[in-house]
Amino acid sequence: MLLPLPFPTALDYLAPEGAVSPGDLVQVPLGKRQETGCVWDRESDVPADFAPVPAREVARTRLKPISGKLDMPALPGDLRRFIAWLAAYTLTPPGLVLAMAIRARHTKPPRVVHGWVRGTEATEGLRMTEARQRVMAALGPHPATTASLAERAGVSDAVIRGLAAAGALREEVVTCDPLFGTPDPDFDRPRLSPEQGEAAHELSSAVREGGFATILLEGVTGSGKTEVYFEAVAQCLAQGRQCLVLLPEIALSTQWTDRFARRFGVQPALWHSELGGRKKRETWYAIAAGRAQVVVGARSALFLPFPALGLVIVDEEHESAFKQEEGVTYHGRDMAIVRARLAGIPVILVSATPSLETLTNVEAGRYRHVVLHGRHGAATLPRVALIDMRKAPPERGQFLSPALLGAMRETLARQDQAMLFLNRRGYAPLTLCRSCGHRMECPNCSAWLVEHRARQILTCHHCGHHEPLPHSCPSCAAEASLVPIGPGIERVHEEVRHHFPEARILVMASDTLGSPSATAEAVRQIAAREVDLIVGTQIVAKGWHFPDLTLVGVVDADLGLGGGDLRAAERTVQLLHQVGGRAGRAEKPGQVLLQSYLGDHPVMQALVSNDYQAFMAQEAAQRKPGFWPPYGRLAALIVSADTAEAADGLAGRIGARAPDLPGIQVLGPAPAPLAILRGRHRRRLLLRTRRNVAVQPILRNWLEGLKLTTHERVDIDIDPISFL
Structure with a gap:
């Protein structure tokens, strides 16, 4: 019996012969309380090189009987194998992974009215x-x-x-109307170009033939990738199977579901954290009963109990938002591939800028590759140009160059729409005192407080701490001495309002769009031409389609290239390519202007030349010699404690017993870039191995017997993508 609790293995209980089967959900006694558990298999599809030690047998006389079977659907076998696989791979207690599949709200059947x-x-x-x-x-x-x-x-x-x-x-x-309608594969079949038709045929054939396969659908922005993989969805529906589509952000769901409804006649089922408890419970039961045929959701949708899953699609597969950083750490894209393999079905990865991991698997022949080379219809790719900020600097105290402002005036004069992008929320990332140099920092994290002038607060984007914007310096008490340093999205909005007082301006950021409904309203306003200028953060880089948007300006194209992040250059070129792809998606040609002080950087050159493949080949050449991912494996150990001394002591003990084996390197311990987070002091160690070496048994042996106090903690991140 596997319980949704942090036990290292399943527990044994007595059940009447034939009363329950693997996957059934039951109530069992645990101490003085009752817990919900899942009847678990003895065997699971877990590779031997990172499988955990099996549980010991317990005498039947010591076993307690189950209290009863719950009247709810059983967890399918492929989902149980997936839970066991993910737990073993990430070195997580399997019960914590199970908890993501049967949270308490799921085990309460929908109320009968x-x-x-x-x-x-x-x-x-x-x-x-x-x-x-x-x-x-x-x-x-x-x-x-x-x-x-x-x-x-x-x-x-x-x-x-x-x-x-x-x-x-x-x-x-009371018999209610079905929660979800039945999608019609033939409701509104699109007219595909010859290139799109060939791609759709290949994807649909993989679904029709069945069996596991990983296929990369790569296509430039605006090439119609969604319409192409919709044909694979139609084939899946025609076979009476269910389909799961993963999106990296909830905000993407609004425009995506509208496109789905136009193609298939009904809305799909949604699954994300913003759903209310009742809606989530009803959706879970509809999926388990096979009544929800297409589900679009965030990475947590991987743990839903599909009884007839036939296809998995990961849209924008390169997005780092697919990585779960807290609790059970896993990468949604990678685990979607595992879920598909265990179910014996195809998985389609979709991107205009595929990750180096995915491209390497294509090159090695592990993934199939389908490419869309051109934009759909009369649309052409936007022209990308650099604005050298050393030669064309903005006015003192401002952040938009005269060249960008001139292009914006021309765009608005043509009655087209323009967009400005800056991946930084708030008004300014740093506030300091010009009298004594004091910097406003978070009391709980080693991070600066970000000024949000509209709300008159300083806030930490890591722990959520906020405080009123002070009138005097808290260090030297100087009046009116605090000044904002650097631009945030609010500051750019202020500047744009100064230069274009008559323009209708919309700010798109997670601070201003707090829900999917707010995002939907923003998208409606832009599509209805109720907006002239869009000022946005990363949310505007997603797959929006705005036919009248012809100019995209990137305020700080160099942002994100600093620091020691292994994937900084790759992420920057992906993000800016996606942002630029919002321009010129219909008949009107588009233009992208990048404000940069680093015009010679390979990222800037790749964007101007539109040669993503050459850039990724250069990235690969830099990572191969050192066996950095995807040519080697990484695992991070994040040590944390209440005090710096305790964190140093624990990290030192772990470092002293680090493995010394051929092909293995341990880096650290060292303070994490965010050395203090939410009041806890953090140290990091990084295990690096060659690609053919499994890190799980190494980590298990390394940490075996390590004693921790209640104030100490060691978190393991297999395949880390963040190094904060």
Whole structure:
């Protein structure tokens, strides 16, 4: 029995012969309380090189019986194998992975709603008051709940109960309309170009033939990748199977679901953290019963109980948002491939700028490759140009160069739309005192506080700490001495408002768009031409399609290239390529202007030349000699404690027992770039091996027998992508 708790293995319980089967959800005693658990398999599809030590056998006389089986769908076998695989791979207690599949709200079946219809008893001998007559007149052919019937008839609940007691009303279950409609594969088939048609045929054939396969669908921005993989979805539906589509951000779901509804006639099922408890429970049951045929969701949708999964799609597969950084650490793209392999079905990875990991697997022949080379219809790729900020600097105290401002004026004069991009929230990333040099820092993290002028606060984007914007320096008490350093999105908005006072400006950032509905409204305004200028953070880089957007300006193209991040250059070129891809997606040609002080950097040259493949070949050449991913394996150990001394001591003990084996290197311990996070002091160690060496048994042996106090913690991140 596997419980959704941090136990190292499953637990043994007694059950009557034939009463339960693997995957069934049951109630079991644990100490003095009852817990929900899943009947678990003895064997699981876990590679031997990182499989955990099996649990010891327990005498039957010591076993407690299960309390009962829950009236809810069993977890499918491929999902159970996936949970076991992910737990072993990430060195996570399997119960914590199970918890992502059967959270408490899932184990409460949707509430059965009862209503009233006309009873079988005659009403001739019944005293029919005016109120009772109104109730009988308000009855329809379908059951009505007490509340709705009372409101319709204008009576109290007591009147309805009286009629029911007399037999004039009979109780029946209210049958609700299906939560999700049935998608029609032939509802509105698109007219595909010859290139799109060939790509769609290859994807659909993989679904029709069945079996596991990983396929990269690569295409320039605006090439119609979504319409192409929709044909694979249609093939999956035609076979009566379910389809899972993963998106990196919830914000993407609005425009995506609208496109889905136009193609298939109904909305898909959504799965993300913003769903309410009741909606999430109903959706979970609909998926488990096979009534939700297409699910689009965030990475957590991987843990849903699909009984007939036939296809998995990972859109924008290169996005770092697919990595779960807290709790159970895993990469959604990589685990989507595992889920598909364990289910024996195809998985399609989609991107205009594929990750180096994916391109390397294509080159090695492990993945199939389908490419769309041109934009759909009359659209052409935008022209990309650099603005050398050393030669064309902005006015003092401002951040937009005259060249960019001139292009914006020309764009607005043509009555086209323009967009400015800066991947930094707030007004300014740093506030300091010009009298004593004091910097406003977070009391819980080794990070600066970000000024949000609209709300008059300073906030930490790591732990959420915030405080009012002070009028004097907290160090030297100098009045009006605090000044903002550097631009944030609010500051750029302020500058744009100064230069274009008549323009209709929309700010798109996670601070201003706090929900999918707010994002949907922003998208509607842009598409309806109610907006002239869009000023946005990373959210504007997603797959939006705005036909009248012809100019994209990147305020600080160099942002993100600093620091020691292994993937800094790759991430920057991917992000800016995606941002630039918003321009010129219809008949009007587009232009992208990059403000940069590093015009000779390979990232800038790759963007101007639109030669992504050459850039990635250069990235590969730099990583191969040192066996950096994807040519080697990494695992990070993040040590944390309440004090710096305790963190140093624990990290030192771990470092002293580091493995000394051929082909293995341990870097550290060293302070993490965020040396203090949420009040905890952090140190990092990094294990690096060649690609053919499994890190799990090394880590297990390394940490075996390590004793931790209640104030100490060691987190393991297999295949890290963040080094903070």
